[in-house]
Amino acid sequence: MRFGTSYFGNRMLKHARKDLEELKSQGFEIILHTYSENDFQFYRKTMKDLVEMSKDMGFEVWIDPWGWGGIFGGEAYSGFLQMNMEEAQLSNRGKRKGSVCFNSEKFRHLMKEWIDAVKEAGADVVFWDEPHFHEYQSTTFPHEWTCRCERCQIIFNERYNYNIPVEYNDDVSEFRSTSILDFFKDLTSYASEKGLRNSLCFLPEESDQLGIKNYRMFVELEAIDDIGSDPYWIVFNKPLESFVKEVTDRVVKLAKEYGKTDHMWIQAFRIPKGRENEILKAWKTMEECGVSTILFWGIDACSHMSSIASEDPGKVWKIVLDIVNGRVK
């Protein structure tokens, strides 16, 4: 079993060195660095130094397009959307949304420049974090949906030989899936050509609403090397064991079927007081399902980020370290 954690909230290398050395000594083998649009614009050289430092310490380095375009997971805003509002997803009710259109060539171009920076930094893996369409409440979707922008209208018309409808139908559903698929075909093959590995982390639900209604068509992509998911039982308010088992089983089986490697994330943020030991249960469940790599989100149980901090981060992190160190069986 390999273990990893995410690292974020600090761009000061002298502090990062201390943190990373500690993580290494505790037995973590993988470090995931978030690499937001803000980092890309203002910290490109710093990120390179951070990745180099991590590699020198012997970590495998995963890089996360944190919050990019509003279509990836992460607590980071999109400067691209701010500057290019016409590239945003357009709802069938004519409203622009805070998520970029998967068919935006301009956005794909920027992401390829980012992949160049990830390569130049010397990272190992591009970690595609929870890609999704603009998220609606279940009471709103599919009465309202995206994307019906000018680009999508043209592509839809070419593919289905009629104008993209206003009301949701099966063709729209399929079109949304294939829009994400096209996006990944393009970007993962670009990263792969550069010698980077691609890891795709699915939201823990195959859902029409979020745009990926079947993991399988993504796992089939040749340039995808690794798949995973993040069944955060407290965030999604689900029963721990059945939820974690169901999602882990699905990922492990698909990975095996297509000869890919697998990973899973354990929630180590926003853990309420008194529920810390649930982390042990999640880990045991994943281990029984046979997953090869487990990562924790995130460092120090996110004590440094108030919006997602655990109530007793010290206790949460101690449990995480006990698992990584092999002090609990």
Ligand SMILES: [Zn+2]
């Ligand atoms: Zn669109």
